[in-house]
Amino acid sequence: MKIAAVIVNRKGSLRIKSKAWQKINGVSLIERKISQLKKIKGLNNIYVGTNDLRIKRLCKKYNVNFVEREKFYCDEKKCTPNEMIKNMLSFVDADYVLWAHLTNPFISTKNYEEAIKLFFKNKKKFNSLFSTTTVKNHFWSNKKKPINHNPFSKKHIVAAKLEPVFFQNGGIFIRKKNEMKTDGRFIGSKPLMFAMDELTGWDLDYEWQMNVARHLKNKKYVY
Secondary structure: OOEEEEEEOOOOOOOOOOHHHOEEOOEEHHHHHHHHHHOOOOOOEEEEEEOOOOHHHHHHHHOOEEEEOOOHHHOOOOOOHHHHHHHHHOOOOOOEEEEEOOOOOOOOHHHHHHHHHHHHHOOOOOOEEEEEEEEOOOOEOOOOOEOOOOOOOOOOOOHHHOOOEEEEEEEEEEEEHHHHHHHOOOOOOOEEEEEEOOOOOOOOOOHHHHHHHHHHHHOOOOO
16 A cells, blocks of 8 residues: 655745745745655655746655646646646555645644544545644624524633634645545545644745744744
């Protein structure tokens, strides 16, 4: 049984310029993610798919597979995520895929190993795994309906005592390669959630978040 990790990237990122090369504590996001994945026990291969040819040298340094992505599959306006996933997996030799994103810099090697262990322990009941961030707060729908609390109850419940709500943070997806490649989806019909706290699962989308992430690392709030 082969397990491969996949990272995709494209040059010309808009919200965070040169996203892959942004550094936390002197290490770029792309190198940080490759380094984390390289330490996973039982992982057979790592594939990095990108149209940024500068990353090829980094892949050689870490002895991981470099996949040069075609222009079409890097164009989010023309190519759907499903098409992108199917294309990338056509280069991957594995039975199972761990899809990782470099914009979740604080998901550690240990987190990945725990997710893999949890998935394979439960794979008879679940056909995929995805990471989530646990949040406790007073949530409302866009129709002004309370989701996880009753604002009119006799006693107000503080956020810390509410039932948690989970959102998909995009950090980890595990699924059979052939199934993921067939429908182009990260998540199967019977998914297992792998929950983590807000800092661990933080997905960096904007420049200000990048700056905060550097501060958090410097102050040793995160891995």
